[in-house]
Amino acid sequence: MTGSPLDLAGIGIGPFNLSLAAQADAVGDLDARFFEREPAFDWHPGMMLPGVSLQTSFLKDLVTATNPTSPWSFMAYLVAQKRFYEFLNADFAEVPRREFARYLAWVAARLPSLRFGTAVREVTFAQDSFVLACDGPRAGGPVRARNLALGVGLRPAVPDFAAKLPEPQWFHASKAAFALDRTAGRRVAVVGGGQSGAEVVLDLLGRGRDAPARVDWISRRPNFLPLDATPFTNEVFTPHYVERFRDLPEPRRRAIVARQKLAGDGISAETLRALYRRLYALRHLEPEGPAVGLLPHRDVRDADATGGVPRLVMRNGFDGGIEVLRTEVVILATGYRYALPDCLAPIRHRLALDADGRPQPSADFAIRWDGPDHCRIFALNAGLTSHGIAEPQLSLMAWRSAVIVNALAGRPCFDLAQGPSPVAWSGPPERAWRVDASCAEE
DSSP states (O other): OOSOOBSEEEEOOSHHHHHHHHHHTTOTTOOEEEEESSSSOOSSGGGOOTTOBOSSOTTSSSSTTTOTTOTTSHHHHHHHTTOHHHHHHHTOSSOBHHHHHHHHHHHHTTOTTEEETOEEEEEEEETTEEEEEEESTTOOSOEEESOEEEOOOOEEOOOGGGGGSOGGGEEEGGGHHHHGGGGTTSEEEEEOOSHHHHHHHHHHHTOGGGSOSEEEEEOSSSSOOBOOOOTTGGGGGSHHHHHHHHTSOHHHHHHHHHHTHHHHHSBOHHHHHHHHHHHHHHHHTOTTSOEEEEETTEEEEEEEOGGGOOEEEEEETTTOOEEEEEOSEEEEOOOEEOOOOGGGGGGGGGBOBOTTSOBOBOTTSBBOBSSOTTSOEEESSOOHHHHOTTTTSSTTHHHHHHHHHHHHHTSOSSOOOOOOOSSOOSSOTTOOOOOOHHHHHO
């Protein structure tokens, strides 16, 4: 362990730390390095089903919102791939997720600060710096850094009832692309009424001769509900909203996040239309296709596999009844949960965590801990209740990365000033905005 410590060490290279690396690349005097155990960048490979689309504008890429001239923008990727005009002419209502994944991988293959195939085994703190013990062919000795960025992503959320089923009889939707082939000719239950559940169901119903015999789609929601992507709802995915949201007391922030579920986890209108049209074809034009059960307002309370056949016990929230569904394969489209990376175990007791075990990010995304103020731990995708519904989404990752880079550099490397918001989230009701005539003429 020699030389000066890094300004920043990033743990994990998903889209969020990749964005931070891309933004930091624009600051010449910032020494940052990012570590990932996987040999190369791969974004949710298990969910790259045919035809899936991004729910966020491609302009909300790694850098554009705060650094539009960066060489790491989605536009720069299209130009480098010689398909800028073809992409425009395709006029995608929603960008194919595979295209965006290839953009992310293109950036990841070119940024010099990334170290793939290097797992951070343990993080300790000594002599005013974090010490990272790494494994892998490129690991070398321990790495010292004055600051950390946690970007390991979320873990699949597996409900308790799944523990009562043998693992071959269930899998999480994060593995769908690798596991759906084993559903051919079988009875399948998909649990979860968000975008992932909808994509899995749509894929299963379009498999032709390899389709399941029956697909039952179960959701706790009262119906299969659309993503709220209307203009005023999208105002919550702006820095203005985050700044006002942070001023609220924690109980109010939690209540607001709960009410905004469909702003970030509804089903896209395009997917809903495709599903309904597929169901129409199966009901009226293709009677030889799989049978389908649409089961909204059901909460799976229990499961068993007596006799080798899984049974799901559900409460019907519509009529209050208890129902039992027999199936053969259970696919859990039950989302993801936040967890601190295991490598932080030696310093976990020094972190301030909330009742859910989440760290508590400040305005600049540095979390509270009992170490020196100039040695910070930045947490990406940990601030759902501190920064709002946009925190797990791609929408504000470029802005968040710029905030962190400014904090690291101790100066405004990126101009983060915002024009007036069209929505007055808080403050005197008579406060209004208007367009300055001189600016409008420009």
